Amino acid sequence: NVHVALLSLEPKSLSPIDWSMSDVVSYFTAAGFPEQAAAFRTQEIDGKSLLLMQRSDVLTGLSIKLGPALKIYEHHVKALQKIHFEVEEL
Amino acid sequence: NVHVALLSLEPKSLSPIDWSMSDVVSYFTAAGFPEQAAAFRTQEIDGKSLLLMQRSDVLTGLSIKLGPALKIYEHHVKALQKIHFEVEEL
Amino acid sequence: NVHVALLSLEPKSLSPIDWSMSDVVSYFTAAGFPEQAAAFRTQEIDGKSLLLMQRSDVLTGLSIKLGPALKIYEHHVKALQKIHFEVEEL
Amino acid sequence: NVHVALLSLEPKSLSPIDWSMSDVVSYFTAAGFPEQAAAFRTQEIDGKSLLLMQRSDVLTGLSIKLGPALKIYEHHVKALQKIHFEVEEL
Amino acid sequence: NVHVALLSLEPKSLSPIDWSMSDVVSYFTAAGFPEQAAAFRTQEIDGKSLLLMQRSDVLTGLSIKLGPALKIYEHHVKALQKIHFEVEEL
Numbered sequence: 288n289v290h291v292a293l294l295s296l297e298p299k300s301l302s303p304i305d306w307s308m309s310d311v312v313s314y315f316t317a318a319g320f321p322e323q324a325a326a327f328r329t330q331e332i333d334g335k336s337l338l339l340m341q342r343s344d345v346l347t348g349l350s351i352k353l354g355p356a357l358k359i360y361e362h363h364v365k366a367l368q369k370i371h372f373e374v375e376e377l
Numbered sequence: 378n379v380h381v382a383l384l385s386l387e388p389k390s391l392s393p394i395d396w397s398m399s400d401v402v403s404y405f406t407a408a409g410f411p412e413q414a415a416a417f418r419t420q421e422i423d424g425k426s427l428l429l430m431q432r433s434d435v436l437t438g439l440s441i442k443l444g445p446a447l448k449i450y451e452h453h454v455k456a457l458q459k460i461h462f463e464v465e466e467l
Numbered sequence: 468n469v470h471v472a473l474l475s476l477e478p479k480s481l482s483p484i485d486w487s488m489s490d491v492v493s494y495f496t497a498a499g500f501p502e503q504a505a506a507f508r509t510q511e512i513d514g515k516s517l518l519l520m521q522r523s524d525v526l527t528g529l530s531i532k533l534g535p536a537l538k539i540y541e542h543h544v545k546a547l548q549k550i551h552f553e554v555e556e557l
Numbered sequence: 558n559v560h561v562a563l564l565s566l567e568p569k570s571l572s573p574i575d576w577s578m579s580d581v582v583s584y585f586t587a588a589g590f591p592e593q594a595a596a597f598r599t600q601e602i603d604g605k606s607l608l609l610m611q612r613s614d615v616l617t618g619l620s621i622k623l624g625p626a627l628k629i630y631e632h633h634v635k636a637l638q639k640i641h642f643e644v645e646e647l
Numbered sequence: 648n649v650h651v652a653l654l655s656l657e658p659k660s661l662s663p664i665d666w667s668m669s670d671v672v673s674y675f676t677a678a679g680f681p682e683q684a685a686a687f688r689t690q691e692i693d694g695k696s697l698l699l700m701q702r703s704d705v706l707t708g709l710s711i712k713l714g715p716a717l718k719i720y721e722h723h724v725k726a727l728q729k730i731h732f733e734v735e736e737l
Contacts, residue, residue: 331714339717354421357429444511447519534601537609624691627699
């Protein structure tokens, strides 16, 4: 899931740390959550903020439906953070 | 409780991982919570999301009454997750 | 406190596991919380649900005032759960 | 802070366990929080409830501003509980 | 980030413990969060309260957008607390 969504972004944007708010919206739209993607812009979440999000922030701080929120956190936010911090360690 | 409710579903749906939102609603209706079942659809919860739910998600994220919510989590969501992850391990 | 309130209930109802919603309301009325007792009925809490309640459920899930809620949890819900699980272990 | 506020109360009231709701209001008024003191009465908090309060109860359960709430918990509620439980142990 | 923002304050104000509410507002304005700075004044947060803030207080207690809140906590509140408690230990 993460890789398909990443492919939709510009090559320079492979690490979330440099994503703009628009990159975040593009990512979640490409990931299959077009309705929820707008909530990230409303809450002014860029790549740096995305890397700081915890489970409860995604579930209650975005005012999105619980079902998609659970998948967004588990399959995307957590996965992107894992990728980022693994790359950091290299 | 879980087994009676499971019997009401289609045979192909024995693992929550493949349940659609309608299967989730059918399960909780059969489990004795017809009024609360609709909240799972409102929050767009399919089987994959159901397997990711924690106690506080059921109690506060579904906007259902506390009494039924406590039983739904303890006797159903937790039980279904246990069955799923035990089957996973085989 | 718990024992005085228990005495007001029917002899068959000494274990919360079998309490109806009305038994729960009677218990908290007898325990000195007539105003808060109604909130348990509103939230459809019977004895089985009562045994599953945690501190935050009583404090924020019942929409009752904080002062009485703190005493209801500490001196009653917790105490009833302790009695129940001690009897269970015999 | 705690000692100055305690001096404003009646001598019989040195342990929060016996404080009425009015004693609680008097204490927080004397402690420099006259605006927030009323919230303790609104939530029907006497000395026994005060001794049961946790950080999140003070911060979100009283509907008072965050700045004063942080000081009320850290410098007063926590301190009063410490004094009480130290006296208890003698 | 912290150092640039600190430079905008008066020399006497290098430790948050002595900051007034206005110093807190000046700090977050200088730190690049002019829109969010006002929320600290609304919640009556001076330097002493700032040193007591936890992650959830910043994220949900200030009623500010989630993206900026995550950065304010992680890069500023946490960093200022670290500086303060390190200086304390000398």
